[in-house]
Amino acid sequence: MVKVFIKIAFLIICTIVAYSQEIIIERADVDTTRRSFVTATMNFRVKVKLYDVTNCTGISFVLRHNQADYIKFSNFKPSLFSKDGSCFVYPWVNPIDGIARIYTGILNGDTIGGKGADNPEAIEFEFSVDPNAPNGGIVEFSFEDAEAVITKNNIGEIIKLKNQPYLFDIHGFVNVWPGDANNDGIVNINDVSVVGLYLGYGAKKSNFRSFKRLEASTKWFPQSCLAWDSLAITYADCDGDGEITINDMLVIPLNFGKTQSRVNEFPNENTLISAAQPQSNENNTNCSIPLKLSANEEIVAFASEVEFVANFSKVNAFGNRIENYNESFLF
Structure with a gap:
């Protein structure tokens, strides 16, 4: 038994040396x-x-x-x-x-x-x-x-x-709605907690990049901003000055209760996507199956099979259908 173990260990070491x-x-x-x-x-x-x-x-x-x-x-x-x-x-x-x-x-x-x-x-x-x-x-x-x-x-x-x-x-550039600090589509009391969580982030924080919004306003409309080093913190900059301060909390009551006019294309980095239970599609209706893989995360294995496919459509990041597939897929 000892001899077998030594032999296996030797083979593993040789393999590592040969292919490293x-x-x-x-x-x-x-x-x-x-x-x-x-x-x-x-x-x-x-x-x-x-x-x-x-x-x-x-x-x-x-x-x-x-x-x-x-x-x-x-x-x-x-x-x-x-x-x-x-x-x-x-x-x-x-x-x-x-x-x-x-x-x-x-x-x-x-x-x-x-x-x-x-x-x-x-x-x-x-x-x-x-x-x-x-x-x-x-x-x-x-x-x-x-x-x-x-x-x-x-x-x-x-x-x-x-x-x-x-x-x-x-x-890249994202749209920030002033007051919606957690980017969930509505300005409510939860946004106060998010501002408090990120107080102090900005240009003065070491090893961190933040960006001001051009022509920043506290009025309720989408304003383009370059994503900070943390995308989630980008949305907490309610007044657009590139710093998370008490002033950002004061924007929340100005737009309290307001909702975004469109659903977010991408969830923020704190959002977790869980797998739903298997569902059947006996009526041949259209189904959207979202799948997001984040960069630089270890993936041990991924396997899934689509058993019934009527008309798969490839959709780009902007929601536009660009190609159809009439065949089954094995991922």
């Missing part, structure tokens, strides 16, 4: 509490690094991302890894699939038998986020053809690099 050489990206512009999202009108930076790679002398990869209409390559910064070598970057957007790709090749200048570098930082990329980037959208970064050149036994060897996708939520 990977290429990763890390946010270089914000602290860890804000690394899961990007914000419209703002630039953001990511670093490309290698993990568990020793004696590396060269790196090549393609970094790709969706949302190419809104996420634009802006600049790059070579790392110390290539200071004695060379680096080239070629950004390109495929007009067919709309995917942006950044072709990258880096050599550190070492010749055959050179020591190279361990776990090198490869390069830093900067991107800009278009002002029209949709709030609630998701940008996905992933790698293609990722390889590294390493020195092994005094000769060169090319290895494939393991990689995974990276998801970032997009914070």
Whole structure:
């Protein structure tokens, strides 16, 4: 029994060693509490690094991302890894699939038998986020053809690099109704508690970004505002000055009892969506099945089957039907 356990443990360790050489990206512009999202009108930076790679002398990869209409390559910064070598970057957007790709090749200048570098930082990329980037959208970064050149036994060897996708939520412009601090569609006493919960948030809080509303008013109409680092706190800024203060509570009685003229397209970040009990549809009527997956949350497994499908319609974020499907689906 002991021998079997030792053998299994040895196989697990060997598997980890054999497949842990990977290429990763890390946010270089914000602290860890804000690394899961990007914000419209703002630039953001990511670093490309290698993990568990020793004696590396060269790196090549393609970094790709969706949302190419809104996420634009802006600049790059070579790392110390290539200071004695060379680096080239070629950004390109495929007009067919709309995917942006950044072709990258880096050599550190070492010749055959050179020591190279361990776990090198490869390069830093900067991107800009278009002002029209949709709030609630998701940008996905992933790698293609990722390889590294390493020195092994005094000769060169090319290895494939393991990689995974990276998801970032997009914070764009949202509509704020003055007084509806929890964005539930009505101004009531519960909004006072929300203002109290977020008192002190604003430009003066460290590692936090807030934004004023242009031509802010306390009158009851939707006012566009760039989502703060916390979307929920954005709605608590009832007077639109970019700070959560006692003055925001004073707006609530001005619009008390008023309701929004339309239902929210997206729930706020504090809203939980629970799965409903299975329902049958024997009358062949139209059914809406909402599904939301948040970026950068671990998903152990997801499986569901639609047993009866009459006419599936794909609906975009604005409620417009854009395509019909007349077939069954297995998710």
